[in-house]
Amino acid sequence: MLEDKSPQRTSLGQLGEFQLIEHLTKHFQINQPSTQFGIGDDAAVLDFGTQKTVISTDLLIEGVHFDLAYMPLKHLGYKAVAVNVSDICAMNATPTQITVSIAVSNRFPLEALEELYAGITLASKTFKVDVVGGDTTSSQKGLILSITAIGTAKEEDIVYRNGAKPNDLIVVTGDIGSAYMGLQVLEREKQVFLVNPNNQPDLEPYTYLVERQLKPEARTDIKELLEKLEVKPTSMIDISDGLSSELLHICKASNVGCDLYEEKLPVDPQFISTCEEFNIDGTTLAINGGEDYELLFTINLEDFDKIKGNPNFTVIGHIIPKENGCHLVTRAHTKIPLKARGWNALEE
Amino acid sequence: MLEDKSPQRTSLGQLGEFQLIEHLTKHFQINQPSTQFGIGDDAAVLDFGTQKTVISTDLLIEGVHFDLAYMPLKHLGYKAVAVNVSDICAMNATPTQITVSIAVSNRFPLEALEELYAGITLASKTFKVDVVGGDTTSSQKGLILSITAIGTAKEEDIVYRNGAKPNDLIVVTGDIGSAYMGLQVLEREKQVFLVNPNNQPDLEPYTYLVERQLKPEARTDIKELLEKLEVKPTSMIDISDGLSSELLHICKASNVGCDLYEEKLPVDPQFISTCEEFNIDGTTLAINGGEDYELLFTINLEDFDKIKGNPNFTVIGHIIPKENGCHLVTRAHTKIPLKARGWNALEE
Known part of the structure; x- marks a missing residue:
């Protein structure tokens, strides 16, 4: 259950930012028909036709939202996706895409980020969402994750928080x-x-x-x-x-x-x-x-x-x-x- | 130019998370016709009809992307929005909405966050984007900002990075x-x-x-x-x-x-x-x-x-x-x- 103490450690400093992004995102596949263009430009392009677009975002901070002493990085990646996808489900919409931004301090080797992305990849397959963008940067302390989830729904299907009536x-x-x-x-x-x-x-x-x-x-x-x-x-x-x-x-x-x-x-x-x-x-x-x-x-x-x-x-x-x-x-x-x-x- | 040393300081601990969100987001106005539902539910609901949706995200960390010693919080809020809106412009699309997530340590009083949000509000007016969601949480150290920008464009107007030809x-x-x-x-x-x-x-x-x-x-x-x-x-x-x-x-x-x-x-x-x-x-x-x-x-x-x-x-x-x-x-x-x-x- 504890943090991986693998002997193979590739320092992030050896890779440039763009090389790192390429390395980490190469396994993301595009499965959603609404994903017209994913990672690799200034922005992703999505095509929802006449459906409504639903969007939600979360920021997860090491030491506040998770503790790497008992949260393996692969699980963290999986959970971070699940949490955001859940917000889309709570609108009675279908989750379709996510963006994933991470900030890490230099104490993390490349292998740790690979574990994190393995969890994100597994979750994106499980919940059938495409990873279409994000940002990879450094932090002064700890790991920070920001995920935005996008979904789609017919107008008449969307459920808000404000519709409960007495006797429901x-x-x-x-x-x-x-x-x-x-x-x-x-x-x-x-x-x-x-x-x-x-x-x-x-x-x-x-x-x-x-x-x-x-x-x-x-x-x-x-x-x-x-x-x-x-x-x-x-x-x-x-x-x-x-x-x-x-x-x-x-x-x-x-x-x-x-x-x-x-x-x-x-x-x-x-x-x-x-x-x-x-x-x-x-x-x-x-x-x-x-x-x-x-x-x-x-x-x-x-x-x-x-x-x-x-x-x-x-x-x-x-x-x-x-x-x-x-x-x-x-x-x-x-x-x-x-x-x-x-x-x-x-x-x- | 230096950080505000205002004597009025309201500790964030006095407010709950939800009270804080309400306080900070009450000034955001909805101006975009595509914003069907903004802040206040699990997700925002956007309506782009038959247009394509364009999305981009950025993570900004104190000490890495900005230094509060010379970056006043209002400017930081403005710049964080501008940077993301710029990514949408770079697709030749029209920016329409943003989500704003922040994490702060307890060293920031409420008044500091108000300054930050004043900058975000000003930028959202200048660039004509609606703030439709976000996340507000605590950090162990410093200020973290994550912004996701959404835009729209006709398919034939979108410009990618990959279309340059010799003689252009x-x-x-x-x-x-x-x-x-x-x-x-x-x-x-x-x-x-x-x-x-x-x-x-x-x-x-x-x-x-x-x-x-x-x-x-x-x-x-x-x-x-x-x-x-x-x-x-x-x-x-x-x-x-x-x-x-x-x-x-x-x-x-x-x-x-x-x-x-x-x-x-x-x-x-x-x-x-x-x-x-x-x-x-x-x-x-x-x-x-x-x-x-x-x-x-x-x-x-x-x-x-x-x-x-x-x-x-x-x-x-x-x-x-x-x-x-x-x-x-x-x-x-x-x-x-x-x-x-x-x-x-x-x-x-």
């Missing part, structure tokens, strides 16, 4: 909390490693949690699935900061309130057992832990029968008038005001 | 070298300041040079101008790294050679006098100094009459077969091989 059902895909619990496991192993570097971590009981943290998948499958079921969400967002924080975004944008049911929260058995082992309250983690990159959306009550019993979806609550507020309804039927305690980038 | 004329807009010379002036003043902080710099004799460095303009006017003159360039690039380096990019992509004439290089009188004062060879600076953000393009020889005498354009050489190489023809009529000595991001 709140639905989440997959399960939640595991990515954050995976981070707790990795943090613990890092502390053990710092005390005794010869100790080999046994991550076997936490495979699912660790994979959810290191290799999250963007839900590129949901748009098609909802289309087949003939359900169009009234509002949608992806879970990057935590369920509670994202649900409050939907409520604020839609000018509504919500009741979220503790007993409905979909969590993995491994998540439950690890919460017990770590002596942490599972519900707190499930609603505040981020980085699951599942989709959170609302649907018209009439559409309930269409998604009922589908293993991809769990109804976790419903939308109510704004004046009734946003609450978590506990198993004991008490109502607790929902708070956005998700990861806050600028807290000290 | 090489043309440059405006004048070159001044931005780099401006940097030399600012570097000298910084050294003086470090020795004696009470010394007030007199930048009056260098106004043009300093402005070229701190507030470069993207040539958004050239597309329309060339259209009026009924000239379509055969290849085009913008000058960010230096004329020599950019011309070699065109030659490599187009599989041709070039002769560049020293006596034709358009430079400003202030550039010439300051080169003399600094005892630097003006030609070396004019062809290797970057950041002028002028456009470099090639045109068919038959189009020469259409641009002849136009103060915006200078013919500086011509394209020749690849086997004849790429040379600078000096005033003494000797041929020197052109080398890309432009700013190299990864050199130590």
